[in-house]
Amino acid sequence: MTVINESEAEERAYVETLLGKLRQAIEQMNEGISSSYREIIEAKKYVWENIGQLDPAERAANRIEIGLSIDAGEKSKDNLRKLYKLEQSPFFGRIDFRRDGESKPEPYYIGIHSFSEGDNQTNLIYDWRSPVASLFYDFGIERASFQAPEGRIKGEITLKRQYKIKDGALDYMIETSLNINDDVLQKELSGNTDEKMKNIVATIQKEQNAIIRNETSKELIIQGVAGSGKTSVALHRIAFLLYKYKGSLSSKNILILSPNKVFSDYISGVLPELGEENMLETEFEDLAAGELAGICPFQTFHQQVAELTEHNDDGARERIRFKAATDFVKKMESFIAYADQAFFSPEDIVVDPFFISKEEVKIGYESLDRMPLKPRLDKLAAQLSAQCRNSDGDKPDPSSAKKIKTAVKKMFRYSGLLPLYRELYNYLGRPELFKYSVPKTKTVEYCDVFPLVYLKHYFEGLTPYEFVKHLLVDEMQDYSLIQYAVLSILFTCKKTILGDASQSVNPYSSSSLPEISGMFPGAETVELNKSYRSTLEITNFAKKVKPNDTLIPVERHGEEPQILKCLDASEQLLRIGELLDDFFASEHHSMGILCKTMKQAKDLYDHLKIDRQAVYLLDFKSIRFHEGVIITSAHLAKGLEFDRVLVPFADDETYNSELDQSLLYIACTRAMHQLKLTYSGNPSPFI
Numbered sequence: 001m002t003v004i005n006e007s008e009a010e011e012r013a014y015v016e017t018l019l020g021k022l023r024q025a026i027e028q029m030n031e032g033i034s035s036s037y038r039e040i041i042e043a044k045k046y047v048w049e050n051i052g053q054l055d056p057a058e059r060a061a062n063r064i065e066i067g068l069s070i071d072a073g074e075k076s077k078d079n080l081r082k083l084y085k086l087e088q089s090p091f092f093g094r095i096d097f098r099r100d101g102e103s104k105p106e107p108y109y110i111g112i113h114s115f116s117e118g119d120n121q122t123n124l125i126y127d128w129r130s131p132v133a134s135l136f137y138d139f140g141i142e143r144a145s146f147q148a149p150e151g152r153i154k155g156e157i158t159l160k161r162q163y164k165i166k167d168g169a170l171d172y173m174i175e176t177s178l179n180i181n182d183d184v185l186q187k188e189l190s191g192n193t194d195e196k197m198k199n200i201v202a203t204i205q206k207e208q209n210a211i212i213r214n215e216t217s218k219e220l221i222i223q224g225v226a227g228s229g230k231t232s233v234a235l236h237r238i239a240f241l242l243y244k245y246k247g248s249l250s251s252k253n254i255l256i257l258s259p260n261k262v263f264s265d266y267i268s269g270v271l272p273e274l275g276e277e278n279m280l281e282t283e284f285e286d287l288a289a290g291e292l293a294g295i296c297p298f299q300t301f302h303q304q305v306a307e308l309t310e311h312n313d314d315g316a317r318e319r320i321r322f323k324a325a326t327d328f329v330k331k332m333e334s335f336i337a338y339a340d341q342a343f344f345s346p347e348d349i350v351v352d353p354f355f356i357s358k359e360e361v362k363i364g365y366e367s368l369d370r371m372p373l374k375p376r377l378d379k380l381a382a383q384l385s386a387q388c389r390n391s392d393g394d395k396p397d398p399s400s401a402k403k404i405k406t407a408v409k410k411m412f413r414y415s416g417l418l419p420l421y422r423e424l425y426n427y428l429g430r431p432e433l434f435k436y437s438v439p440k441t442k443t444v445e446y447c448d449v450f451p452l453v454y455l456k457h458y459f460e461g462l463t464p465y466e467f468v469k470h471l472l473v474d475e476m477q478d479y480s481l482i483q484y485a486v487l488s489i490l491f492t493c494k495k496t497i498l499g500d501a502s503q504s505v506n507p508y509s510s511s512s513l514p515e516i517s518g519m520f521p522g523a524e525t526v527e528l529n530k531s532y533r534s535t536l537e538i539t540n541f542a543k544k545v546k547p548n549d550t551l552i553p554v555e556r557h558g559e560e561p562q563i564l565k566c567l568d569a570s571e572q573l574l575r576i577g578e579l580l581d582d583f584f585a586s587e588h589h590s591m592g593i594l595c596k597t598m599k600q601a602k603d604l605y606d607h608l609k610i611d612r613q614a615v616y617l618l619d620f621k622s623i624r625f626h627e628g629v630i631i632t633s634a635h636l637a638k639g640l641e642f643d644r645v646l647v648p649f650a651d652d653e654t655y656n657s658e659l660d661q662s663l664l665y666i667a668c669t670r671a672m673h674q675l676k677l678t679y680s681g682n683p684s685p686f687i
């Protein structure tokens with residue numbers, strides 16, 4: 001390529017030239033799509049009209065051909081969408097790179113997708129995920145190198161530019177010697193929220209790029225402070241892996257374990273924006289629901305959190321803590337080893353005329369110790385039947401084999417998972433720690449759900465999700481170690497696990513970074529300490545709510561957070577109403593009114609004199625994220641962000657415990673540009 005484009009005017013002209021080429025490509029592709037659809041219709045018509053004359057082989061061949069044409073059409077439509085996207089903004093970066101041994105640098109324009117022209121497919125725009133594009137994220141004007149399929153390419157970057165092109169017009173251009181110029185990042189960060197999470201391709205930071213392009217870790221654990229881009233980076237990483245392993249990895253092989261449906265909806269725009277399909281998504285407890293179906297209904301995580309935040313139940317806290325403790329997985333393993341011996345009592349089997357000694361039973365049982373118990377007993381019975389003979393040398397008939405099977409099964413003291421699970425607490429000398437009140441609720445507590453699933457792995461076996469080739473776990477701090485133990489059994493694939501120890505909604509069963517790493521020997525751990533979401537003033541305020549020395553705020557200024565004291569509850573309602581009016585009159589797009597509990601959020605929604613069309617109550621049943629005003633709990637707001645955040649009821653009765661401190665911190669760190677808190681009575685000790 002011989003583009004030079006020294007001046008801004010030349011760059012503007014180059015944008016125009018590129019747009020012309022893009023439009024031409026769009027036109028050609030549209031024509032191609034229309035004509036191939038015409039052909040498909042013709043082919044279908046032909047089959048329909050001649051159905052009687054075509055033999056089965058011809059019909060099958062026609063069907064296959066039509067199917068292939070439809071697939072090709074869909075692919076072209078995908079490419080067309082990418083071209084339309086490029087027409088809006090063809091590129092956002094440029095680097096001129098002189099390879100060692102060459103005399104002149106070559107310019108590379110970087111965009112959200114690649115674009116090439118001519119028969120020899122000259123690359124005019126490079127996809128941000130292409131090997132050469134990593135130069136843009138990793139280096140300034142300096143010696144540089146990148147990993148190409150043919151090996152590491154070394155050289156020198158001689159020019160680096162960043163651009164903002166909106167609706168096909170060059171808005172600004174910045175020449176920089178740095179990695180990603182701060183001015184461009186500042187401009188991006190000071191904008192208002194979109195309805196959903198947006199891509200950050202133009203301003204990915206060097207440390208983020210290292211995570212996105214990491215291909216070596218089997219498990220990559222990302223601990224990142226609030227607003228450090230963990231979720232964004234994880235999604236870009238998926239887009240990168242889909243690009244890199246196009247033939248062998250598709251979005252259907254990727255599963256995200258997300259905290260709730262609203263969060264899934266909130267992040268659902270990023271991958272399509274990057275030209276990829278959305279991945280599969282589920283919640284942790286959906287995994288348990290599949291495994292415990294028909295065994296027992298259970299309390300949900302949200303119900304557990306609601307109970308913890310609304311009632312002061314020391315017993316519940318103790319049960320949760322005990323089952324989330326670091327040594328609990330070990331305790332379960334020791335119980336399983338004990339149960340395997342203590343609850344199996346080998347006996348002589350007499351099914352006339354057959355006899356099997358208890359020694360034979362014991363040897364057979366021990367030799368099958370790699371299998372889950374139930375299939376193991378079935379196999380043991382089948383083996384014993386196959387081996388035994390009567391005095392005539394005959395094998396047992398089906399009826400005798402069935403009796404042998406029944407005899408073997410009875411040798412294990414428990415036939416159901418729940419009674420065996422109850423035994424765990426007798427074994428540990430803490431029977432009071434299993435609360436299962438049949439027939440009152442018939443529901444097990446959430447803290448028992450994953451210990452039960454783990455025990456089921458021993459008792460009946462679990463079925464691994466083999467189609468999943470990459471698992472993404474968000475909000476890692478909210479999962480206990482026993483959940484990770486279950487995860488390791490269900491998913492043997494590569495994993496990206498991310499979260500923030502300071503943002504636990506349930507400190508009694510949260511896990512720290514060292515604990516999680518301990519569950520995955522060989523995992524690589526990275527930390528992101530720079531926070532991009534909030535202004536410096538908001539971040540400093542949040543750091544006072546919950547001190548966090550590792551958090552480095554990005555230098556972006558805004559108004560100081562305000563704590564508004566109200567005389568009583570009714571004045572507080574009035575104040576909140578005024579703040580809402582102020583929001584509606586502003587240029588901001590989103591406002592979160594974040595309460596400690598869902599009950600408070602619901603009551604506030606009911607009592608506020610507001611236009612219900614303009615304000616949404618987000619609860620645990622919600623499946624959509626909405627632009628505008630959202631009233632919800634801190635728990636549900638996790639992972640989301642708003643231009644403005646209002647935290648009502650910031651008094652000492654509402655926020656006083658360790659859990660409350662976490663929730664208040666989460667609520668405050670959702671704010672990008674403005675944060676206000678209201679209270680009546682005494683302020684919370686955390687503000």
Ligand SMILES: Nc1ncnc2c1ncn2[C@@H]1O[C@H](COP(=O)(O)OP(=O)(O)OP(=O)(O)O)[C@@H](O)[C@H]1O
Pocket residue numbers: 185188189198200203204205208224225226227228229230231232233500503532533638639640641669
């Ligand atoms: N390199 C970047 N360029 C521009 N914006 C960025 C960058 N990194 C992060 N951001 C922005 O910072 C905000 C926070 O990102 P994200 O939600 O991914 O962070 P997080 O670490 O998952 O946050 P939290 O844990 O608080 O929910 C988003 O608005 C995101 O677009």
